[in-house]
Amino acid sequence: MSENGYAITTDSLTKRFGRLAALEDVSAHVPRGSIYGLMGPNGAGKTTFVRCLLNLINPTRGSATVLGHDVVRDPVAVRRRVGHVAALQPLWDWMKVREFADFMAGCYPRWNPEPISTILSRVGIGQDAKIQTLSRGQRALTALAVSIGHEPDLLLLDEALTGLDPIARREVLRNIIEAMHAEGRTVFITGQDIADMERICDHVGFLVKGRLILESTLDGLKARVKRIRIEHPADSQPEVPAGAVQVERSARETLLTTRDFSPDLLESLSEPSRRVEALDLSLEDIFVHLAQPELEIRA
Amino acid sequence: MQPVLWYNTGVLVLWYSAMLDSVNPKSAIPIHRQIGDQIRRSVAAGLLEPGDQLPSVRELAARLLVNPNTVAKVYRDLERDGLLETRRGQGTFISPEVAALAEADRRRLLAEQLEAAARDVHAFGLSEKAALDLFREVLANRRRGRQDKQ
Numbered sequence: 384m385s386e387n388g389y390a391i392t393t394d395s396l397t398k399r400f401g402r403l404a405a406l407e408d409v410s411a412h413v414p415r416g417s418i419y420g421l422m423g424p425n426g427a428g429k430t431t432f433v434r435c436l437l438n439l440i441n442p443t444r445g446s447a448t449v450l451g452h453d454v455v456r457d458p459v460a461v462r463r464r465v466g467h468v469a470a471l472q473p474l475w476d477w478m479k480v481r482e483f484a485d486f487m488a489g490c491y492p493r494w495n496p497e498p499i500s501t502i503l504s505r506v507g508i509g510q511d512a513k514i515q516t517l518s519r520g521q522r523a524l525t526a527l528a529v530s531i532g533h534e535p536d537l538l539l540l541d542e543a544l545t546g547l548d549p550i551a552r553r554e555v556l557r558n559i560i561e562a563m564h565a566e567g568r569t570v571f572i573t574g575q576d577i578a579d580m581e582r583i584c585d586h587v588g589f590l591v592k593g594r595l596i597l598e599s600t601l602d603g604l605k606a607r608v609k610r611i612r613i614e615h616p617a618d619s620q621p622e623v624p625a626g627a628v629q630v631e632r633s634a635r636e637t638l639l640t641t642r643d644f645s646p647d648l649l650e651s652l653s654e655p656s657r658r659v660e661a662l663d664l665s666l667e668d669i670f671v672h673l674a675q676p677e678l679e680i681r682a
Numbered sequence: 683m684q685p686v687l688w689y690n691t692g693v694l695v696l697w698y699s700a701m702l703d704s705v706n707p708k709s710a711i712p713i714h715r716q717i718g719d720q721i722r723r724s725v726a727a728g729l730l731e732p733g734d735q736l737p738s739v740r741e742l743a744a745r746l747l748v749n750p751n752t753v754a755k756v757y758r759d760l761e762r763d764g765l766l767e768t769r770r771g772q773g774t775f776i777s778p779e780v781a782a783l784a785e786a787d788r789r790r791l792l793a794e795q796l797e798a799a800a801r802d803v804h805a806f807g808l809s810e811k812a813a814l815d816l817f818r819e820v821l822a823n824r825r826r827g828r829q830d831k832q
Contacts, residue, residue, distance in 0.1 A: 556747045560744050581708075585752065602712070
């Protein structure tokens with residue numbers, strides 16, 4: 384176990400391209416054995432973050448540690464223990480699936496072809512198929528299968544589900560779940576489909592304009608960010624409590640979204656003439672409510 | 683384990699169907715509660731009986747396309763509540779003492795549904811007597827519908 388149980392930690396990681404700040408003071412913590420989803424709109428800096436972890440680009444400032452190795456000082460050690468799948472990853476079209484796997488095997492000191500065969504046969508991809516004959520979904524599955532050949536402790540999946548049809552996406556999700564179940568393997572996944580993230584992630588981070596505005600366990604986030612519905616007489620409008628991020632009022636009903644939910648808060652809003660109830664929010668609702676640059680919530 | 687019917691939001695789906703997808707990530711209800719309630723519901727409805735084996739954490743996670751840690755949490759919670767038991771090296775089973783619990787769960791699950799209806803009764807300004815009469819009528823209609831089918 385390295386780094387106090389974290390597979391990835393970054394400290395004020397910053398990357399600028401000229402005047403553009405692609406990442407600004409990102410301090411992320413990805414626990415080992417978790418499925419961590421980094422979400423954010425296009426251009427938020429998700430891919431830049433992954434590229435920094437793999438030392439494909441150098442950070443402008445700050446540091447990143449992957450499985451206990453500093454990514455700038457020790458990039459080879461990182462690459463040895465990390466599997467990486469990028470969005471619509473270009474593969475060599477003229478190779479057969481088997482040749483591609485063999486080629487990748489040559490890049491690593493340790494290689495286990497078994498899980499690769501298991502995935503490929505489960506999803507019905509022949510190892511003698513030419514890569515150019517594969518569909519987008521099959522390519523994604525091939526890239527995923529081959530990415531675990533060196534039995535990495537961490538999988539970095541950068542937009543691995545983006546651009547896939549629903550059936551291919553489900554198949555990739557299924558295989559990610561199977562792949563992470565190896566002892567202690569961590570999955571770090573970026574993407575935009577919040578429903579997919581809510582399915583498989585236990586930790587989430589929201590990246591907006593290069594800043595990590597939130598990092599939390601999914602359960603903790605859903606317990607803290609809730610909507611409160613208050614039915615009240617027209618002359619008893621409830622006061623807006625601290626921590627409210629949105630309020631909708633009508634004559635006899637107030638809906639407020641809070642990022643500081645607790646049973647005490649519910650109690651403080653209660654009055655004999657009122658009916659108060661707390662409602663869960665979907666991750667998508669939470670994201671929409673919180674994706675405002677000035678907000679910051681910590682787990 | 684025999685294939686059992688899986689009850690979800692009014693739709694019966696086959697538990698062992700390859701296309702099974704009984705978790706709705708867009709719902710506001712947390713996924714662990716969706717899964718937990720489905721198991722409770724199946725036990726309450728007698729679709730899962732004492733001694734029935736549940737799929738392994740890994741199997742169920744891959745089938746429902748959810749995080750294995752989520753399924754493990756559901757199993758832990760249900761085990762703590764006495765609904766499930768884990769037999770070392772064998773797997774997870776519906777507990778033999780489930781019968782008494784199922785009764786409590788039946789009442790709880792039904793109360794949750796009636797709660798939503800009760801809110802509408804008040805919002806629509808219906809009297810309690812009118813609401814109860816209506817519920818009796820709905821029950822009677824269902825009874826007739828069942829008899830017609832037989």
